[in-house]
Amino acid sequence: MKNFLNHIECFVFDLDGTIYCGDSLFEGVHEVFAELQNHKKKCVFLTNNSSKSGETYVEKLLNMGFSWVKREHIITSGDILIDYAHSQNFKHVVLVGNLDFTNQWKRNGFDIVAKKNTNVDAVIVGFDTDVTYKKLELATHYARKGIPLLATNEDVVCPMPQNEYIPDCGAITALIERASGKRATYFGKPQLSAVSYISKYLHLAPNQLCMVGDRLYTDIKMGEHGLTTILVLSGETKREDLTNSNTQPTLVCNSVHDICSML
Template structure:
């Protein structure tokens, strides 16, 4: 039930904002959650920014956050590589911010198709070029080199529509090299589990909120917590009707979800 929710796991792009513009109701909702003893987490598959970058981005919106509130695909990748590829060389196809975050986590990173590479890791790379793709293919044709992706999202919301995301980049490599990646970010429940470990609340107190069924909603379902979709990004009512990933709640906007949560708690509409 919405009235029980205390901990909210929000996707960002297409859910709370598009590009640098917050959706109506976002700031009020996030502030209300914190003011009423709840906690906001941000579970984004966008690997172009580090957690520090997101703290600054939210600061520019007038929203105070801490790094621990951001469970990004890039941060999850750092944890995954530390666990399974400690001391091994990783070829990374990603932005300078992503590569910096990996290096700061102690990951041995290269951006060239060198010898003794153990894994190709692909992120949402807004600095992508053909040379990078060629190097990735050169490595992926070596069967002993593993193939990882930060997230399976095919497109990312933009002010004019959508732009290619990590899943689309991986799809190009897949059809070229005949290799399928293992994705670390949503719908992998790892990101949701990292949030739940911080608060120790019961599953009934959590809600995953997102605009994409096969990542956001699937992640919540995999983690065993309720989900809400908003129709400001990729999903629409027809997709919800036909999808295997069924959200528990659906709203046109984040403002409508905010109002519904307050109503469920016996309060009036949002500010």
């Protein structure tokens, strides 16, 4: 198994359930990144959790001892969707998202619409930890009128400490889909749009990338687009879940620390 990953130029790490859970860093994580640096491998973090901006993630990781992390090392599903919105020349959007997410869109030049019967280019749904009925009603209003319904990620739940889970963007978006009768387009893992964005951002082909994460239907499904995938059993997925899954990883590890033995 040693040297199996020699062809990989950049390791793309999920965060929640892979690097940490809540505010608790998993054991051996820093050793992995030191080893990757010794082997001259690039590393970035790719998270579907759009409730925090890239800047917020940098602050969190710095507080966890990642002294080398900068904004350029963080890719969020929000970044991917904002890139798409720019490519479509969208200006006016309805947002279902918390303050951090909303400010990210404002910083990128978008006008946030908060009332009915006005010009709107898209309805944007993120992982809104402050979701209100008013936001859901406004999003449904415009989605029913045929305004594109775009969501950052299809994760139904977000893992929390003590084996707890809370509703994620996929659950929130499902409510709007049912109420509006419209289907959303997703932009985070495992969508092709996410792979295209990462490849463009890193100037690397998909077969030069390795996705490391804990979820079969987001992280590991990225393998369908040509990435090597490593499933870690520190988060949502258990080994027995692999038995009946159509999505299979390239490799399985108990935790990210096991990657050290593969370099």
